[in-house]
Amino acid sequence: MLFRSYITPLLVCCIFILTGCYSPEDKEGHPEYFQVYYDKYDSSKNEDKEAALELLNNAFRSFPNPGLIDWFEKFDRDRDVAYYVKTNYIKAMSVSDSMLLLTEDKKEREAYASYHVRALFYKGDCYYKLKRYNEAFYYYSRAKQMAMQFMKDKCSLVEYDSYNGYLFFTQARYDLAASYFYNDCIQQMQCPQDNYNRFVIIQRNLDNIGICYYRLGRFDSADHYYNKALDYISQNESRFPQQHYFARLAKAVVYGNKAQMLEDMRKYSEAESMYIKSAEVTGLTDKAYTSSTQVSLAGLYIKMNKLNQADSLLTIVKALLDTLPNENAMLRWYRLKTELLVKTQQRDIAFDVLQAYNKLKDSVDIRDRKFAAMDINREFESMEQKALNAALQKDNQVKNMYLVIAVTVLMMVVAIVLLVWYNLRRSSRHVKELNRKNEDLQNAFNSLEQSHRENSHILRIMAHDLKNPISAMRNLVYSLLRKEQPAQQREILELVQDTCGTSLNLINDLLNDRRQLSSTRKELVDMARLLESCVELQQAKADEKNQQLYLVAEPAEIMLNTQKIWRVISNIISNAIKFSPPGTEIKISLQKRTSSVLLCVQDQGIGIPDEFKDKIFSAPEKVMRLGTFGEKSYGLGLSISKKIVEEHRGKIWFDSVDGKGSSFYVELPSLN
Structure with a gap:
């Protein structure tokens, strides 16, 4: 397995070595040749994507010299099949590594930064699906930092806020997750680009907000956003006829989410209808999601005491889960199977199934516990603080250079004054010329005085040097708070910590008094x-x-x-x-x-x-x-x-x- 994960990156290296002998005039991308194959793949249903990918591969074999962007777009489709069609996240991660390798040497150039950022997010997505949340957070944060540093198109940065929402959702902090999905949705609607990608993101955010409110027990708000998602899909699906299958799939996902809410509201008949409606669509395009929906439907049948239907459905789902593993669905399957066996008086078998459930759940809990304790806000603030410090350091170097120039000018002026004074004593013949130089000298002194006032203002604004001791104080208080402290002393330490944080933010605002800070996070x-x-x-x-x-x-x-x-x-x-x-x-x-x-x-x-x-x-x-x-x-x-x-x-x-x-x-x- 380890060897196979390196095959694709090594293949990329060989490709670039072999293509190095071609003329430097060769282009990085050839959309006039490959775009028709990209469009064919992008408009295909999930069950047809592998065939469309093979057509694209044949086109690459027959083309003499594909460029960097050509290879990136091809690997993008390879990763899409592994991630969405086969749900093979290890393979998808290997392809993401190839995409990172392609753009590594050019990632700091704006034309290629967006490709490298996309590959970083793809790798983070794979870790997220594998439940390795710490690694997912690392690649998400790297991607966002690169995007902030090298990408000028701020609309292309908008979607990245929703990744914070997914991380908070995983931590069960649903109110914060909803706010990030909401902000992303509003900003997406305000961006001038109006394309299929925007359509996908907006409907997904509306559905995610509904899920967050459902998890918070606010069913009215959840139902409102589910309906908004359905209305948005219906109003816009005709604009993208080549992706009509996606609109049907997106609606089916919302139906499944609404069914869960209706089940919790004890509206069992309506919930059953929604589950069936969802599974009928997703069963043709997304069997992994269908298995999860069918597990939920089986649980509903148990609540409705339709035990034969529940047993039949669980048998079907087990076969699906054996071929397309889904950890969450498997946990629910074990739990429901145990409940069904108990109700049908098969307690011995129920005990074995329950043991399998507990074993799987313990491994999941151990893995997730570390991520659940992570303070994501603190980590992102630390990342953004580092980027701001780097910018301030560069700005400080420029100001220091201006200060050196001002001192040099001052020394030159002093030298001129001494020279004039010396010449004045030596000869009265130069009185008239000295009077003229005196006027020039007065102007120089006036300019110098103005420069001195500006430098004084610069030095006052350069108060950011205070950040170092304040940051050290906040880190020390943070270390003390991690230890056991009396209640009164802990309250004082927390107040000191909050005051240090507020002071750092105030210093940052003073330093940026003449320019707009980065977007306000709300x-x-x-x-x-x-x-x-x-x-x-x-x-x-x-x-x-x-x-x-x-x-x-x-x-x-x-x-x-x-x-x-x-x-x-x-x-x-x-x-x-x-x-x-x-x-x-x-x-x-x-x-x-x-x-x-x-x-x-x-x-x-x-x-x-x-x-x-x-x-x-x-x-x-x-x-x-x-x-x-x-x-x-x-x-x-x-x-x-x-x-x-x-x-x-x-x-x-x-x-x-x-x-x-x-x-x-x-x-x-x-x-x-």
């Missing part, structure tokens, strides 16, 4: 609970000034980036405390509206003068004022808050009277 968050946590953290600061924080919040779930919105709320409340006298009240409210939520922070502080009101969000230095206890202000907080709110498609504004207090408002769109 999740479904209870805004009221987030607001409560912010108020609790700010209460200690208010207690120092004997101030009272009053919170009235209505429950509201919205899609947002928790850390960024937490920073906005914390900054507004902190400003209210900073600019309010001791012993005053600060009122904080959260109101749920029809399509948005409104946050209001009202204080009794010093207010905002009229001359500052149109500058408060632009971070000018003249707007910086001291707090009522002499607290310093840097004029950056509200400008950053405005950018974060606008990234969330929200609004931020204020009402204020000088000397009588201020009211700040933040309105964010709610989840529709």
Whole structure:
């Protein structure tokens, strides 16, 4: 088996050695010759794909010099047969390795980056199907990092968010999985490309959202998205007549999912009809999926006490599972067979089947337990942080070069001044010329002063050097939290860890003050609970000034980036405390509206003068004022808050009277 897995990569190497003698004018791809075979294969049903692949292979044998892209597209079809038709994921992984080898030397060029990224995701998919989730996560993360670094077409990156959804789904974190599938679906609809691939992804995401809500026990929401998936397929299937078989298969999958939900709702007759309707279609194109559907139908027959029908169906399914192994379906088959044998008083045989079930389940549980404990969000954030650090390091090198140039210019100016002074003492004959040089020198000094101000600003923005000690502090706290700690000490350590994370994000935003950050990652968050946590953290600061924080919040779930919105709320409340006298009240409210939520922070502080009101969000230095206890202000907080709110498609504004207090408002769109 080990030798066979290397045959295809070695074959690729031999091909490229043999084709190296051809003219350098040979093209990497020849769609004018091969496209007709690609189209023939892509429009074939599953049972016809092997024959279509053989036609493509014959075309390759007769063509004198296929290029790199030609070979990649051929291997793509080889992998498709192994993965979907034969469900041989080991073979599919071997072909994926060949695709990686083809593009390895050119992966950093934009024209080939998308091919290499696709091959990385294919290999991750194989590991995912083999239940080797850690390896799947590794290849998914590598693929996404390469896509972010080398691919400029952001629409081609959209689909990759749904892979996070699959990983969270495997961890049974269905609410997070639903949010990733939902975001992917919305972004797919907003992309200008409108092709068959988009159609496949959107209908799949709608169905996946329904499955997540079904697992959460929210049957109404699940049924809504199942119906949306069916409606979307019906409305768009006529646009792709060559893939009509896929539309029928996609509907059958949704029918099977709806049947499971109807069964849980004890609507057995409707569930039976849906299972049969699904199996009639998939039995012709996807026998592996059909076996899973038939196992579910057998379980339904046992619930309906149709034991003979259940026994017959389980016998049929066992034959399918022996030829097309399906681990999850096999576990359910053992469990249902045991239940059926107990009901028919065959307890001795039932005990043997139950032992086989327990043995298989134990091996699956041991393998999955490690992946279930993985913090996927932390891993992806770490990966994105590394990419950001690399970009900042490169940017820092450019700034250092500018600084060296500025110092060199300064030394040259000093040398000129000394030379002029020396010449002035030596000869009065050059007074007129020196006066002219004096004017040039003054201009140089003015330019130098302006350059000095800009460099001071650059050095202030280069505060990212603070990230190293803060990151070290967060890692140390993380190590302490992994050990057993008293409850009070653990609470303090968790607060320090959260504060370190927020500080790192703030430094990143300061460093990127003049350019848009990477796309804001959002999740479904209870805004009221987030607001409560912010108020609790700010209460200690208010207690120092004997101030009272009053919170009235209505429950509201919205899609947002928790850390960024937490920073906005914390900054507004902190400003209210900073600019309010001791012993005053600060009122904080959260109101749920029809399509948005409104946050209001009202204080009794010093207010905002009229001359500052149109500058408060632009971070000018003249707007910086001291707090009522002499607290310093840097004029950056509200400008950053405005950018974060606008990234969330929200609004931020204020009402204020000088000397009588201020009211700040933040309105964010709610989840529709």
